[in-house]
Amino acid sequence: AQKVTQAQTEISVVEKEDVTLDCVYETRDTTYYLFWYKQPPSGELVFLIRRNSFDEQNEISGRYSWNFQKSTSSFNFTITASQVVDSAVYFCALSRMETNAGKSTFGDGTTLTVKP
């Protein structure tokens, strides 16, 4: 069985602070995908990033960066110099990599509030 744990239920920061959202996962698969999604107050779910289990390089996209560590089964998400528009619920998700393994297991999300 697969499991994703986002231990931080809510985080509140002041604008321009850096913030890291934690994600820990459990799986018996040796190959898998990890994802982050953003759910702003408007309610839609927006895909942010996908990582393969065999690629442990960290990734940076503007103010966003992701740290994948297979040894600790973690896939953490850092927002640098946070902005009010970053306020949202962020979900980490895990999926098998097999051809027909379409479903993802989501964590319960971390609500990030960025105050001006």
Add this chain to the structure above:
Amino acid sequence: GAGVSQSPRYKVTKRGQDVALRCDPISGHVSLYWYRQALGQGPEFLTYFNYEAQQDKSGLPNDRFSAERPEGSISTLTIQRTEQRDSAMYRCASSLAKGALDYGYTFGSGTRLTVV
């Protein structure tokens, strides 16, 4: 279409009634997924299709829930004899790749189902 379209946006129904939720995926997307999201939780997998074939329905809670995608495009999720515990946001997503989630999901805006 340009995005994943779901209808209705909101549905209020009386307990015991049947409901049908519709999803129109992005044109050309092979895979279509149904998820359910309770308040304060992450999306929970229900079922998914590659083209018209239902690949995995392990997440459907019971036999009151069913889904179809007869022509490999539009999908309908049907809930028979609704119960209050069925109240949730029902989300549809599609992806270009055949189950492999190369590009993550594109989610629709969801249908908020309330059973009274």
